[in-house]
Amino acid sequence: MIEARGVQKSYPGRPVLRGVDLAVQEGETMAVIGGSGCGKSTFLKCVIGLVRPDSGSITVDGTDITRLTREADVAAYRRRFGYLFQEAALFDSLSVWENVSFGLRYLTSLPPSRFRAIAKDKLALVGLKDVEDLRPSELSGGMKKRVALARAIAAEPSYILYDEPTTGLDPIMSDVINDLILDLQKALNTTAIVVTHDMKSAYKVASRIAMIHEGRVLAADRPEAIKATKDPYVRQFVDGLSQGPIKMKLKEFEPETVEGGAR
Numbered sequence: 001m002i003e004a005r006g007v008q009k010s011y012p013g014r015p016v017l018r019g020v021d022l023a024v025q026e027g028e029t030m031a032v033i034g035g036s037g038c039g040k041s042t043f044l045k046c047v048i049g050l051v052r053p054d055s056g057s058i059t060v061d062g063t064d065i066t067r068l069t070r071e072a073d074v075a076a077y078r079r080r081f082g083y084l085f086q087e088a089a090l091f092d093s094l095s096v097w098e099n100v101s102f103g104l105r106y107l108t109s110l111p112p113s114r115f116r117a118i119a120k121d122k123l124a125l126v127g128l129k130d131v132e133d134l135r136p137s138e139l140s141g142g143m144k145k146r147v148a149l150a151r152a153i154a155a156e157p158s159y160i161l162y163d164e165p166t167t168g169l170d171p172i173m174s175d176v177i178n179d180l181i182l183d184l185q186k187a188l189n190t191t192a193i194v195v196t197h198d199m200k201s202a203y204k205v206a207s208r209i210a211m212i213h214e215g216r217v218l219a220a221d222r223p224e225a226i227k228a229t230k231d232p233y234v235r236q237f238v239d240g241l242s243q244g245p246i247k248m249k250l251k252e253f254e255p256e257t258v259e260g261g262a263r
């Protein structure tokens with residue numbers, strides 16, 4: 001299981017996570033929702049050890065990543081995870097199949113002669129055919145996302161962190177990806193965290209949904225409970241309403257009005 005306790009992280013002048021507590025049980029798919037910029041991606045990066053929290057602990061199968069200092073230990077810890085980056089993060093100079101199979105030589109003992117066929121299989125799972133030899137620059141945004149997803153699942157990891165798996169995909173392809181997340185969970189008993197803005201996807205794939213607001217987990221509950229919640233913050237977010245207790249700070253970007261001065 002993945003257990004985060006009191007995770008705090010600030011960037012210079014900007015507190016982001018102010019004490020995140022979240023336990024994801026074995027075989028569970030936890031959706032994490034919350035406003036843009038609230039720290040969802042930062043949290044995933046803390047879990048996989050790409051960002052070091054200022055305080056708190058993140059324990060996976062008894063190993064606390066925040067206490068690992070040896071590079072080899074961090075690498076061994078990371079090997080258990082598949083990670084889908086929000087921005088796909090493909091290598092431009094490699095072909096699609098080389099991108100998908102990139103981790104296999106570090107993560108598995110499979111012979112390199114099989115990598116291309118494995119990549120082709122995983123690409124088929126995300127609905128992509130005959131793209132193995134293309135370069136990322138020849139793909140649409142949604143195709144890149146799916147190639148990155150194929151890479152995240154290539155080694156069949158026991159933990160998968162998905163950062164916005166359905167963003168930028170059409171509604172039908174989004175549902176294909178939702179089904180894939182569910183199938184992986186069933187077939188491999190994966191434990192997953194799915195960061196998403198897509199409430200349809202959250203309701204479909206998650207065993208529980210956690211909402212981050214102002215650096216903390218505001219609520220973590222089953223999808224039916226979140227759907228019926230009376231918490232005004234969660235309600236506003238899941239209903240997608242501009243009016244409510246959560247104030248969007250668009251005003252920060254408006255020019256300052258000087259009293260009596262010309263605008």
Ligand SMILES: Nc1ncnc2c1ncn2[C@@H]1O[C@H](COP(=O)(O)OP(=O)(O)OP(=O)(O)O)[C@@H](O)[C@H]1O
Pocket residue numbers: 011012014016034035036037038039040041042043086
């Ligand atoms: N490397 C960094 N250096 C400085 N600030 C950062 C860095 N990464 C993220 N931030 C800031 O931390 C905050 C949280 O960013 P993060 O990417 O975790 O948000 P998010 O919830 O994933 O947002 P979105 O839904 O838009 O993807 C933002 O204010 C962002 O500007």
Ligand SMILES: [Mg+2]
Pocket residue numbers: 040041042086163
């Ligand atoms: Mg993000």
